[in-house]
Amino acid sequence: MSSLPGFLRRTFRSHDDSEEDSGPSTAPESPSIPDRRTFSAGLRDELVVDESESTANAKPSPYPQPPTSSVGDGSSLTPMTISKRHLRAVAFPPLPQTDENQTDDSTASTIQSYDDKADSSTTPRNYPPITYRERQFDIMLNSPIVPVRELRKLSWNGVPAPLRPKVWKILLGYLPANSSRHETTYKRRRREYKDSIKQHYDIPDDSRTNSEQETLRQVLVDVPRTAPDVPLFHNDRVRRCLSRLLYIWAMRHPASSYVQGINDLATPLISVFLSGYFEGEDCLDGERMQDVTDSILEEVEADTYWCLTNLLAGIQDHYTSDQPGMQRMVMHLEELVSRIDADLASHLKNTGIEFIQFAFKWMNCLLLREFKLSCVMRLWDTYLSEERGFEEFHVYVCASFLVHFSAELQQMGFDELFQFMQNMPTHDWGDRECEILLSSAFVLSTLFKGSEAHLNVVRD
Amino acid sequence: MGSRADEEYDYLFKVVLIGDSGVGKSNLLSRFTRNEFNLESKSTIGVEFATKSIQTEGKTIKAQIWDTAGQERYRAITSAYYRGAVGALLVYDISKHSTFENVERWLKELRDHAEANIVVMLVGNKSDLRHLRAVETDEAMAFSEQHNLAFIETSALDASGVDTSFQRILTEIYRLMSRRNMAAEEGGNQPQLSTGQTISLNNDNKPRRNCCQG
Numbered sequence: 001m002s003s004l005p006g007f008l009r010r011t012f013r014s015h016d017d018s019e020e021d022s023g024p025s026t027a028p029e030s031p032s033i034p035d036r037r038t039f040s041a042g043l044r045d046e047l048v049v050d051e052s053e054s055t056a057n058a059k060p061s062p063y064p065q066p067p068t069s070s071v072g073d074g075s076s077l078t079p080m081t082i083s084k085r086h087l088r089a090v091a092f093p094p095l096p097q098t099d100e101n102q103t104d105d106s107t108a109s110t111i112q113s114y115d116d117k118a119d120s121s122t123t124p125r126n127y128p129p130i131t132y133r134e135r136q137f138d139i140m141l142n143s144p145i146v147p148v149r150e151l152r153k154l155s156w157n158g159v160p161a162p163l164r165p166k167v168w169k170i171l172l173g174y175l176p177a178n179s180s181r182h183e184t185t186y187k188r189r190r191r192e193y194k195d196s197i198k199q200h201y202d203i204p205d206d207s208r209t210n211s212e213q214e215t216l217r218q219v220l221v222d223v224p225r226t227a228p229d230v231p232l233f234h235n236d237r238v239r240r241c242l243s244r245l246l247y248i249w250a251m252r253h254p255a256s257s258y259v260q261g262i263n264d265l266a267t268p269l270i271s272v273f274l275s276g277y278f279e280g281e282d283c284l285d286g287e288r289m290q291d292v293t294d295s296i297l298e299e300v301e302a303d304t305y306w307c308l309t310n311l312l313a314g315i316q317d318h319y320t321s322d323q324p325g326m327q328r329m330v331m332h333l334e335e336l337v338s339r340i341d342a343d344l345a346s347h348l349k350n351t352g353i354e355f356i357q358f359a360f361k362w363m364n365c366l367l368l369r370e371f372k373l374s375c376v377m378r379l380w381d382t383y384l385s386e387e388r389g390f391e392e393f394h395v396y397v398c399a400s401f402l403v404h405f406s407a408e409l410q411q412m413g414f415d416e417l418f419q420f421m422q423n424m425p426t427h428d429w430g431d432r433e434c435e436i437l438l439s440s441a442f443v444l445s446t447l448f449k450g451s452e453a454h455l456n457v458v459r460d
Numbered sequence: 461m462g463s464r465a466d467e468e469y470d471y472l473f474k475v476v477l478i479g480d481s482g483v484g485k486s487n488l489l490s491r492f493t494r495n496e497f498n499l500e501s502k503s504t505i506g507v508e509f510a511t512k513s514i515q516t517e518g519k520t521i522k523a524q525i526w527d528t529a530g531q532e533r534y535r536a537i538t539s540a541y542y543r544g545a546v547g548a549l550l551v552y553d554i555s556k557h558s559t560f561e562n563v564e565r566w567l568k569e570l571r572d573h574a575e576a577n578i579v580v581m582l583v584g585n586k587s588d589l590r591h592l593r594a595v596e597t598d599e600a601m602a603f604s605e606q607h608n609l610a611f612i613e614t615s616a617l618d619a620s621g622v623d624t625s626f627q628r629i630l631t632e633i634y635r636l637m638s639r640r641n642m643a644a645e646e647g648g649n650q651p652q653l654s655t656g657q658t659i660s661l662n663n664d665n666k667p668r669r670n671c672c673q674g
Contacts (some may be wrong), residue, residue, distance in 0.1 A: 226499035415524075
């Protein structure tokens with residue numbers, strides 16, 4: 001077995017461009033996942049496409065083109081004509097100004113009239129020249145039926161920040177593939193969430209059961225200490241959103257209820273969805289909050305609630321009694337590390353440190369305690385792209401992460417190891433480091449996925 | 461095992477910090493070991509760990525302190541850390557009566573998972589919040605006498621009582637252990653808290669699993 005650092009440098013993942021297009025997915029709730037074997041190991045050509053690439057040599061889109069009267073007509077192939085305003089519409093569609101009884105048809109016409117205006121606008125786009133990748137995202141997101149499978153595949157290498165809110169909502173199954181239904185989905189879901197606030201949150205305390213009061217107490221204890229290093233989460237309005245959505249989620253999911261760490265998982269969602277109102281601008285410093293109206297915040301809260309619900313639905317047994325999902329992942333990690341870095345595994349064993357002692361947190365908070373929020377966003381682009389990203393691929397990421405520090409760890413004794421693991425030195429990590437980590441995790445996953453026998457160990 | 465040349469100590473004691481979520485366990489630990497306090501520290505997930513050596517009765521005692529998550533859901537994970545612990549600081553928040561009411565539940569956790577002769581100290585933290593006090597000192601003192609626990613009030617914020625609490629529990633463990641060892645040497649066959657100079661922390665001696673074996 002080659003040692004991991006050996007392949008860290010040459011593990012850029014891409015998908016095979018010659019791959020047959022299978023058309024748009026029409027089942028967004030269970031989007032199909034790109035077959036791993038269709039990915040080649042070479043450098044993806046769009047990664048090296050110069051940003052100055054002429055739109056004249058644009059490759060024909062592999063995706064079905066919408067009719068010219070609809071969103072994203074043929075002209076969207078020449079992305080320089082996309083206005084800033086249009087792009088904001090991509091990142092976050094404006095809410096129709098009509099009342100709640102609006103039908104699908106009227107929603108569609110709202111979007112269309114908006115887009116007609118956007119298309120006729122000559123305002124140049126106000127941020128860096130569009131890349132081939134960005135254009136692909138634009139085309140997909142502007143299709144009447146978003147090709148979810150392709151979108152998922154494209155997202156593996158990262159989603160441009162302005163498009164991230166919408167891409168995440170689609171990949172998390174919150175927004176359907178059918179673009180014309182986005183507005184009605186938003187309206188319906190946000191209204192449902194608003195109703196649940198009345199039902200669960202805005203009630204007198206004495207009408208809560210003891211266990212409900214305990215859950216509320218726990219949520220209120222944890223919210224002020226959620227992401228304390230991110231100024232955005234010091235904002236009282238943001239904290240109120242977080243308290244409500246966590247509590248309501250707990251009430252609606254009694255099998256697990258609220259578990260510490262779920263508060264961390266909501267932070268990337270809130271941050272990303274908020275950025276959708278500012279063209280993808282990072283809102284983490286909290287200064288944008290003065291521009292955030294109550295109605296925007298209500299939308300962000302509701303969208304976060306539903307996306308968190310969908311995210312946690314995939315990893316439900318991580319937070320149920322005894323946390324079996326978490327224990328399974330830690331065990332898997334241990335097996336993986338003993339396969340790929342036997343020296344490290346035996347060193348850890350000799351010092352007496354147990355994987356559960358340090359890796360439990362990695363699983364419980366999905367590395368949110370180990371990485372800056374901006375890094376986590378990048379990691380999650382890939383997790384959302386992977387089939388079972390938060391459960392299975394995450395373990396490969398954790399293994400790569402641990403092995404990355406192998407040489408240092410092997411010099412440490414028990415105390416030092418433990419202290420190191422509690423405060424992993426990732427402060428200066430950025431997207432590049434995350435991408436190397438993701439790449440090496442991908443290599444591991446191709447080596448071990450489907451060959452679980454290699455990981456099966458003789459039980460005592 | 462354990463001891464390295466740069467860390468001379470006579471005894472190594474494992475102590476756990478337990479109690480409801482948000483009572484200030486992590487800050488007690490950081491105040492004691494690093495003299496740091498953070499008003500908005502993140503919740504503890506699983507366990508955290510720190511060490512500090514103190515002097516008592518002419519001996520150097522190294523305390524290995526395990527800070528556990530307070531939430532009920534984590535009990536299955538955290539109770540494993542009671543194994544081998546010779547002391548426990550059971551922490552409540554003097555400004556939240558419910559955290560004091562739950563002390564009994566924590567004592568039961570200890571009875572179920574920890575060693576029978578573990579030394580337990582009841583710690584009323586956040587004593588700086590005088591205007592918000594919800595648990596009277598007398599009430600807590602009576603409770604601790606009734607349950608045969610040591611008792612102290614602390615404030616991780618202003619540091620009062622913190623060093624004393626750790627110093628007292630470690631000294632008490634040391635005395636208890638010395639008495640037991642003496643009794644054992646005198647021919648008694650009583651169960652010992654530990655044998656030898658250090659108290660074993662990592663009884664991780666189960667056979668390792670090997671891949672592709674058999």
